[in-house]
Amino acid sequence: MNAPLRKVGVVIMVLFGLLFANLNWVQAYKADEYRSSPYNGRVKLAEYKRQRGVIMMAGGTQLAISTATDDDLKYLRSYPLKEQYAHIIGYKPVNIGSTGVEYTENDFLAGESDKLFGDRFRDLFTGEQTAGGNVLLTISPTAQERAFNELTKNKVGAKRGAVVALDPATGAVKALVSMPSFDPNVLVNHDTEAAQAAYKALLEDPEKPLLNRAISEINEPGSVMKVLMSAAALEEGRQPATEVTGGATYQAPGTTHKIPNSTGVVCPESITLIRALTVSCNTAFARLGVELGSKKIVDVATRFGFYDQNLSVGRLGDRGVPVAQSVLGQLVTGSGGDDQPTIALSSIGQASVSMTPLEGAMIAAAVANGGQQMQPHLVQQLVGPDLTTNFYVADPKPLRRSCSPSVATQLQQMMTSVVEDGTGTRAKIEGYQVGGKTGTAEGGEGEETHGWFVGFALKDGQPVAAVAVFLENAGKGGSSEAARIAGQVMRGVIADKTGK
């Protein structure tokens, strides 16, 4: 019986050889694929082993922190200021995709960035898990708080809207609010089923609270467009005091549609350019648009930031949250000539002109900054886990030249007139030169109008703040309320800047 016993022994050896070969396949050849598989829960667990860095503001206010827990995911992310910063910070949940700064600066916060190689290398020897890096934002706490409070408690009952404030000289984002907001804390719950349920509820909310309206949605700008038309007119040799043709209505060539002025706007047949902007005269700017032609309008709009497909807000020269493209729409006919009726409407911010609130703020910032538009950014510094080593400090970068300094100065003068004695008087700030432009845009069929205000504040000719406020379907008084909110937000920027 020994011969068959030996053979059976060999069979077992072969079977074990197969097991060994197969384990090599699974544990060596396929190891990397399995290790990083989306179905591998360990990927998440590993992420939570190291304390994630803090997202904070100047002054040390912490916006996103990780605290130790008793469960398998060692650290719980929380957002102490809840709704106020939701669209800036975003969220970093267990099983849901992350957004905002949590997303764009994930590598540094998680401690996996190449910048933190030194810490990881040291961890190898000490066996510790040094926390991730910290992110310092450009946000002005007071401006952000004002923006959130004034927007959510706006006096015209708008339910949706956005505010963006910039430092015109640097492009730093000083405030960014989208309404309605949400509490990101429910999404980062370690009870992933509860988090998923909360996420689903937010997704299904008809008001779309997860949407960042400040940068992700474009809307008709209404009369805000007249700032760009003024810039075009000034560049074509007109002065603020140049008389242009206004009147009660304007009928563009090739159409029977008559563009009227808004109710209560008094616009004589002959009106100065500055006066036309101050009272927001539709007929003057519609006619001006047709005279200037589509090429000029597209050229100016592009220089002020329209048609930018690559803009993002985050860290300069690196990842940021992408910004929706602002557009003018089709201004030429099929044969290539100017579509004058459309140009007339587009010149007063109707037809297919659409822009983001951020673009509105960037127009105002360019005007305030002598025609130089700066790259908007949200991350001021990347600070090491030790809170002293800086791995990155924002070095403001020019984005593009929007107009010449002289045109910018004239635009400042004209926009200041709007706030001094025109439609934007509620944005005034004692001791500062405030300029701006209101806008009322038609909402959808049967909906209330949108209210806009874009503006800036100067001190001794130096730019202090630029802001855009958008109130969706705000109805009557929307642009005036927007101007008021803009003034409050800029006061907030000034308060943080001057310490008052």
Added chain:
Amino acid sequence: MTTPPTPIAATPIIKPSTRALPEAARAARRTELWLLLLGMLLVAAYLAAVEANMLETVSSDFWAPAGVLAAVFLALHVVIRLRAPFADPVLMPAVALLNGLGVAFLRRLDLGRAEVPDRADLTVFAGDGGRQLLWTLIAVFGAAVVLWFVRDHREISKYAWTLGLAGIVLVLLPALLPGSISEVNGAKLWIKFGSLFAIQPGEFAKLSLLVFFAYYLVRKREVLALASRRFLGIDFPRGRDLGPVLVVWALSLLVLVFEKDLGTSLLYFGMFVVTLYVATERVSWLIIGLLLFFGGAALAYVLAETAGGPFASFGNRVDVWLNPFDEPYKSGYQLTQSLLGLGTGGMFGTGPGAGNPLQVPEVRNDFIFAGMGEEVGLFGLTALLVLYLLVVERGFRAALTVRDSFGKLLAGGLAFTLGLQVFVIIGGVSKLIPLTGQTTPFLSAGGSSLVANWLLVAVLLRISDAARTPASMGGVRK
């Protein structure tokens, strides 16, 4: 060989007292002792590594489970010294090391399940690890009893018919009982006594059936081997001799269908075919066996795809095996998580206590090998495979050297069954073959498996002792 085994009283056995032992036996026991202590040191080191990774400190009593195990195995060592002094010195320490690592890993799982602050308070006999420790105590006691009272393995053959009948009852019992009593995770392999205590009768059925096979085949081997018809150049047995083979085949198919378990049926059938082949030395039995089994399995698969019903679960298992990532959170969940665990471990593993084996479902039972694989890596698992291979091959060596046919068949059958079971479960969790619910011998949590496998080892020890006893001391008993 058709004569009944010689009664024990007829064999003069020199009472083995330690002093009278020849140097060969004493050297073997010394080796066994040192290997055992080395193994327990490894277990203690594993426990220390687990604590270092999970408590971030090594407690002063980290060695306690290893200490308890060492005491238990030392007692067994003494029994072997007294009652089986010539037994193979590698067998027991190798099994003890597997058993010890199983306890250590189960304890590691307990720590993983406990809240972080409570981890330091886990007592020696708490949790799955503690239960396994207690079961080890019982299992080793059982092995010691067998070694103490069964002085000659041929005595076992006296109870062959009883054991054979008991085996069939044990196999069929879970299939006949209602699912509420016998079904766990889709396989009807259990008898549950309340909610806390359950036994897997199949684990014991394996042993008793094997004793019967060995006894029956030793008696029938000549007629099975010689009376044959030649067909296609292969000698085929007579139809009437095929009877028992067909009965076992039908039995294993019943298990497959009603207990929803391919692994167990493969195990029984493989066990029978191999003992048949060894007894008759005829390849034709192997060919018939393999054809019957794979034919039956293929038929079951076809039925599963077309008729469904009791075959459906078998069909699902095959589908999951072929494409586990098709439904990674449903039917494929267990296998994908097992593979992800193994893959995460990679070549060297995360280290004991540093991985996340609890991500793998059923990691304390069927998937313990995948769970350990994450932490000990390919190198550690290869070491475990080598340990198993060592036990199996030592079993075969005992079979080769023992002088009586019953002993040869029994030892060879036991060794093969153990090896096949390791292949079926480890092949299953690593996607070499379709996954079936088998315990991983000596590692998986569970008393039935541990007790049955230690009894198996006791029998192997007993046969190896007979094999290695010199002729001058009554070793030749043919």
